[in-house]
Amino acid sequence: MNSTIYNPNRTLNSSAQPRLILSKALTSCKTPRDLKQLHASFIKTGQIQDPLTAAEVIKFCAFSSRDIDYARAIFCQMPEPNCFCWNTILRVLAETNDEHHQSEALMLFSAMLCDGRVKPNRFTFPSVLKACARASRLREGKQIHGLIVKFGFHEDEFISSSLVRMYVMCAVIEDAYSLFSKNVVDFDGSCQMELDKRKQDGNVVLWNIMIDGQVRLGDIKSAKNLFDEMPQRSVVSWNVMISGYAQNGHFIEAINLFQEMQSSNIDPNYVTLVSVLPAIARIGALELGKWIHLYAGKNKIEIDDVLGSALVDMYSKCGSIEKALQVFETLPKRNAITWSAIIGAFAMHGRAEDAIIHFHLLGKAGVTPNDVAYIGILSACSHAGLVEEGRSFFSHMVKVVGLQPKIEHYGCMVDLLGRAGHLEEAEELIRNMPIEPDDVIWKALLGACKMHKNLKMGERVAETLMELAPHDSGSYVALSNLYASLGNWEAVARVRLKMKEMDIRKDPGCSWIEIHGIIHEFLAEDDSHSQAKEIQAMLGEMSMKLRLNGYRPNTLDVFLNTDEQEKARALQYHSEKIAVAFGLISTAPKHPLKIVKNLRICEDCHASLKLISLIYKRQIIVRDRKRFHHFEHGSCSCNEDASTMLNKIYRKKICVADF
């Protein structure tokens, strides 16, 4: 590292200014420029020599202006950092999301020990353990555990909870649990009254860490059990559990818990909002999302770049691209993730031009695009068929920005080339890329084979896919669709038979609708809802009115091997239809219905919903796993979509379900 740390020949200038004035001066810094100016003046007056001043500046750099390099530079220039300074830089490095910085924290810690002029104190270890935890460095973690015992800090409750955290994050759940049990205070015992506030808080933290660890290991059930068992909860306990659900795909549970939190009179804070918004976005619960936005405003919760990114994503995934843009434009600060969110939003809504415009604006704003921004821009190009633009963005990413393309980027390129008909080039890209291809990328190529009716390549790709993911329904469905698009029904039957033999079933379809702020979830053929009877009646009415209006069930995409009547029945009970039926009986006339589906909407539902929008005079907005469909006056916004055009041309033959 930097040798000036170890230079013993300089002396300390102790012209310390009172700390209050110092932090006031720091918080008055609004831009990195202000900070650098203040720093310059500290250097001029020699005040930077004061460890307290330096530590404050380091902290401010790292946490308020998030400039780790600058923080490190200040630390490295200190002739004789005291323990407080060491602790500060260690904490700064440990709390980043960057594994390099966390490793650096460990190296710095060992430098601190070697240097020997400053002994680690009880504030040093939590940071160092955090670095081990975040970087999953069990070996170092154990060594540090030894040191802690040697220094006699193992009784310290902050340190013991950090130890639990380290073990839990390094996936040594048994050690974590035994330490946890040793340290956790039994609230059922008579000692409860004697516990002081600090001890109680420490106890809650210990539980929170344990829950967080279970969540990170993907053991949501154990996490929830602990959450239910814990004697006291803080707002963090709720946040950990909510984000745990959200990050493991249990969106409904996350939202339910968020609502339960409010019934328990715990006020959501900034982190709560950031944690619950992704779940709201994925479910498409616009009303709840708007409420969150309002709540932040009312409760003076600052909408910064982080919360702003979550809001932009939520509005876009809930169908309000305009609102997403509006939030984006009013943000005081935008980082690479914020830009990725808006670019991804435009991509999802098929607005390639806006995506490109914003990609250029990002560069003008002095932000370096991250890998996710490139995923957004490449998928926008792909949807719009902008092959040359896509290629140029890809090479820009590699050659100019120096980002290593991930499988997602190759996936976008395969999709881009494949859609445009450059099938050979797409396949070559897969075979030549330095990453092992996954099922997703082969599926993209298979989709393109289907689109361009390349049976030869399609069969070859499907074969590879079935080897790669033999129990994934997707490849069978895609191959079957390819045969169907060529009218080869015999081959379709063969694929379906094989699926049956291998007991492979299509993923269950699932739809959500938000009514008066409550989210209702429906599976296909679902009759578990409390208003199941009314819904059934409505479905009956819908099916009758549809038939009176000339609709005939399109049973080609029903994947069951059953007779025609069965198939028609199954279609009637697709989850999106159930959600629409429920929406129709639960809302006032003319009220638009917004539905989110986990899979792609099937052609039969697509056709039915067009008619339903006409018959019931409702706007119906369906977000399927890929895009938005706005049904109104008997037509859908995606009408001009290429695949639908194909379906129109091959209406009689095509088996449409794209799943």
Next chain:
DNA sequence: CTAGGGTTAG
């Protein structure tokens, strides 16, 4: 100077 957070191809 313990704990929690945002974007991700088809």
